[in-house]
Amino acid sequence: MHLLVINWAMFTEKLVLIILVVSGSLVIAMYSTYAERKVAAIIQDRRGPNRAGPFGILQPLADGLKLFFKEEIIPKFSSKFLFILGPSIAMLTAIMIGAVIPWGNKFHIFNRDVPLQIADVNIGILYIFGIVSLGVYGIMIGGWASNNKFSLLGAMRAASQIISYELAMGITLIALLMLTGTLSLKTMVGQQMDHLWNIFKQPLGFLIFLICAFAETNRTPFDLAEAENELIGGYHSEYSSMKLGFYLFAEYVNMFLSSAVMVTLFFGGYDIPFINDVTFIDKIGTNWMAVFQGFIFFMKILCFLFLFMWVRWTIPRFRYDQLMNLGWKVLLPLALFNMLVTGAIILLHQNHWHF
């Protein structure tokens, strides 16, 4: 028995999916920058970008073009290879997360079932964690290669922050994994389609995960690594032109994909709420169902993106000691507590509520 049949049909199918997902997340990241500025403006009673095209819709293009036309400076005493590698890794790891996220159930075309997921890896969530930890390298290498002590300090701050919060995040996930009994994201979504969404079973876990996601993506209130108005720019202070653009852009791609992960884990992924899926599929067919699911998934992600921006323009930044206190003294014990309670309840449940 072949576990995986590789033929031309599958190859083209995956290639199309990969192109769609990568370009899709890039376009969404592009328009997140626009949305961020619009949201900031609206929250601050301003109008935001409205000059480039109708409603300023071409603004991200103009920003990107500007970054491309800027002079590209590679500092004389930097190590050139690492200096270029840094932003590349940051961008690469950001995009790679999209590989295991199920964007919808499946299409049925040319007598083939095409699952809307690039790779249904059975260790999906572990893969995400691996990639997210790799993201630290992008920042660290960038800061180190700049050969500038302030960049290095910024990189250290960012790296230690990300590592600290990854811990609480991982432990929260253990509780979730105990509950679902699987590492595959697709199976998790399937479970949530049949039963309750995980948010109702793990509210505390979701809260911790959300806070950690904010810290992982370097967003306010945890954006001390690149605090625009306090530091010169943290780890990317030596960067210019599109290499700087890649770092800034990677943040938005990260934001988009971590929203996608959160929706998948806690909010039912592409599950359509309040609708009986089986009767609905009979009514509109598999393909339209997949489109509709993708749309719903996308809407959920957009809500999270708005939350990210809303929080950014509301909450002031933490001090560094407060950040570390929160990570190690509050979130980590809380996550451990959550794990213990979940474990105890699962044990009791399996024992039919007898001690």
Place this chain on the structure above:
Amino acid sequence: MQALTNKIKPVSRKKMTFWERIYLPEILKGMFITFKHIFRKKVTINYPEQTRPFSPVFRGLQILNRDEEGRERCTACGLCAVACPAEAITMEAAERQPGEEHLYREEKYAAKYEINMLRCIFCGYCEEACPKDAVYLSETFAPSNYQRRGFIYGKKDLLIPNPKEDPEGYAKALGDRKQHPQGHGNEH
């Protein structure tokens, strides 16, 4: 110390309550406040399309006035230049030749009249000093320019459009600002 205004708020150093130390409810409160701002009226004025209304006493760019027949009123007496605290005004006088009566109101006129808008402080003393009703401050301000010499306004920049040749431009230059009810005391 006696406070000058009643806006002073003493800093409170009291210990935070448990509710405040959880931090999340306070965050939610803050987020609710920012959310309310989404529905507020925007304060921005879209500048080139919309402009802020000027106050009735706004002092903008100078304008050289003409009389009803379109003749220049300025006689190059130099009182405005003397009154100018920033020394922004220079002029050269010339004598009106026979046959130029339709151009200049009196026998003497300003052949050259320049205001350096980089020096001008828009105090309006020139308007007050003028005995011939020739200089007024309008409702516009000097547009930006790439060169310093672009800010030295000559007669062709300052003169109001001729009411006979270009009545529309003249009406536009007069604007819809109401004249001062009492005038400023220097008329004729």
